[in-house]
Amino acid sequence: MHSDLLIVGAGYAGSVTARELADAGHRVHIIDKRPHIAGNAYDELDEHGVLIHRYGPHIFHSNGERIFEYLSRFTKWRSYEHRVRGVVGGASYPFPINRDTLNKLYGLDLDDAGAEAYFERVREPREPVLTSEDVVLNTVGRDLYEKFFLNYTRKQWGLEPSELKAGVAARIPVRVNTDDRYFTDRFQAMPLHGYTKMFEAMLDHPNISVELEIDFAELRNIDRYQHIVYTGPIDTYFNYCYGHLPYRSLRFEHEHLPNVQQYQETGTVNYPNDHAYTRITEFKHLTGQTHSGTSIVREYPQAEGDPYYPIPRTENESLFKRYEELASKETRVTFVGRLAQYRYYNMDQVVGAALTAAKQLIG
Incomplete structure (x- = not known):
């Protein structure tokens, strides 16, 4: 058995890296400050029994066969094309x-x-x-x-x-034909039993231990770990020594509508010019679930709150490069994921980045 590794964050970046390292024989301890695994892809049954995405809609799409096959080890799929x-x-x-x-x-x-x-x-x-x-x-x-x-x-x-x-x-195409799919990727599907179940299967390994509601900043005795894989915000890791990297956050307003079979014609409806929210998503479109009612979520972008989207501006990229230079000198730490690499990754791109990081660590 190899020495212990610590992985900070149980979303895609952390969980995929953890599984690869565990399969290679490493003992891996994964922590997350939230009370659940799966990061922003976390889904759960709401109090009415509808499967919802707690942090807004996550639709898997990819042209990467290797990535789709990798995730297929941990879930069966429901074919779904988002509109x-x-x-x-x-x-x-x-x-x-x-x-x-x-x-x-x-x-x-x-x-x-x-x-x-x-x-x-x-x-x-x-x-x-x-x-x-x-x-x-x-x-x-x-x-x-x-x-x-x-x-x-x-x-x-x-x-x-x-x-x-x-x-x-x-990222948003314009089409001269009548194709109304949001994505045209080769692989478009939803985990048959939800994302959380897929993550549970991924982390179900004798070499992996999981500890939730643990903040890395408050962790003691990290020297006992041979290596750390960090998937949180890179500026947080370095205690904002160059200032805060700008992120966009979201507030989610979930609502259940009893005795409503279908609230809207497609999974997501955008409201570019009306209302304070940007879009409404109805989850039954995504999951195919049968239920007497339906559950929706409205998304309100905001400046403060959990970091969701790195803001793609030249000056922000320049600030990130300064943090990236510090990161390159951290021989015991690998930075991977949307927040750690300050990139507007899709889910499949995070999986790809994690597989690459794990391969480099395994050697």
Whole structure:
């Protein structure tokens, strides 16, 4: 048996790394300051018996066969393709924007070529494309930008699209066909019995011990561990010596609606221009659960609270680089995950980063 390792955080980054190290023969102790495993992917039955995602919707999608097969060791899957609508002027439209969005919004009858020509006609060419505003205006022009993106971005990030790096908007495609799926990845599915069950299976190993409601900052005697894998905010680890890295937080407003079979037509509906919340998700779409009622969640972005999204701005990246330089000198610590690497990772990307980190540690 190899020496002990400590892993800080029982979300994807920590749990995948823990399992890989345990399978390689290492004894692993994993801690989390929350009272549960699975990080932000944590799901549970609410008091009405509906399976909900406590920290907002998590939809697995990936083009990585290796990552999908890896997670398939710990769960069976339910095939699910996520669809989103955007409410503009009281009407609901497919989002991301596609040909049906154009035809319904403007009373047109475009085919694929007509939609492509429409976008070409209305776009505002930007060179170089540096910001999220540049991306959207360069692709769909000002009217669609103002209807679907501008106010949503303001709510989501508390910033103007012109203040955010191009990668934020580049995550959202624009289509000339009628494909209304939010993602087009090869693998799109939900863990059949939920994410928490998948994490339970992942951490079910004789070499893994789990301790919850433990804050790393309050942990004593960490010298007994041969190595530490840290998945929390990198600026917290270094006691904010260069200042706080900016993150965007969320407040979730969960609601159960008794005797309502279906609240909305798709899993998620965006509200770019109305209300203080950005979107509503109805979980039964995602899980396929049968229940006499339904449970929804509204998301309210906010500046304060648990860190969810690294804010993609050039000055924030520069600040992170200073922390990254400190991290590179920590020979006994590996930093991995969205918060530790200050990257806007999807779930599959976190799994990939954790598999890479584990491989390097195992040698």
